[in-house]
Amino acid sequence: MLEIKNLHVKLEEEEKQILKGVDLMIEAGKVHAIMGPNGSGKSTLSYVLSGRGGYEVTEGSATMEGVDLLELEPEERAAAGLFLAFQYPVEIPGVGNMTFLRTAVNAQRKARGQEEMSAAEFLKVVRERAKSLKIDADMLKRPVNVGFSGGEKKRNEILQMAMLEPKMCILDETDSGLDVDAMKLVADGVNALRDIGRGFLVITHYQRLLDHIQPDVVHIMADGRIVKSGGPELALEVEHNGYADILSEVA
Ligand code: ADP
């Protein structure tokens, strides 16, 4: 589903190299987690994959189902089925949440050659999926993320993901700032979307989210590279010993 080879990324404005050769292959149906210390390049990886500006790829490749992602505009990547749930969800004053969702869903359906969802059908589906994330009708009417609490913003990201039904979902620290109940809602939302045709990359600083979203593979990122990969037990090792042991082991 997603194949990243030897990806090197620097800041456009400065000489600072952030990603220094990332290799990662995520098969359809699998959940991969990336853990790692702050500043190791996890968010940069998700930004570069989704097409945010300000970064320059100096070497390597990133493809989704064999399509070169790096050649596509951000909206083309989304239309192709890539979704990023932001670490810091953006507020969009003046744009109603429901309007935003419906516009995004229909733009994506159009790009895929599918018919628009009728207003009635959309309303039914969005209400159902919002309910399971404990997002009330009022939050659907308000401007996107404006005045939402941290937890509400993160749940709203998962609602967007549920509505867009992407092929490849990237979640960047969606657990940060969530209490246990909100984290369970987010995890349930993700688990409900697990599917043989869909890949997940779950970026998290802490292990606790991975108690609820069982990953198939866990990677440790440090200083712009994936330095170690393993099964779910790797996340527990980090939980118990921190990153220091692993980092000194691979150094
Ligand atoms: P993580 O998500 O693992 O905490 P980031 O990808 O946010 O790491 O950051 C990796 C490194 O790149 C950090 O040292 C960070 O300060 C730097 N960095 C990322 N984006 C920028 C930027 N736009 N301007 C300056 N430094 C940046």
Ligand code: MG
């Ligand atoms: Mg960080």
Ligand code: MG
């Ligand atoms: Mg980050």
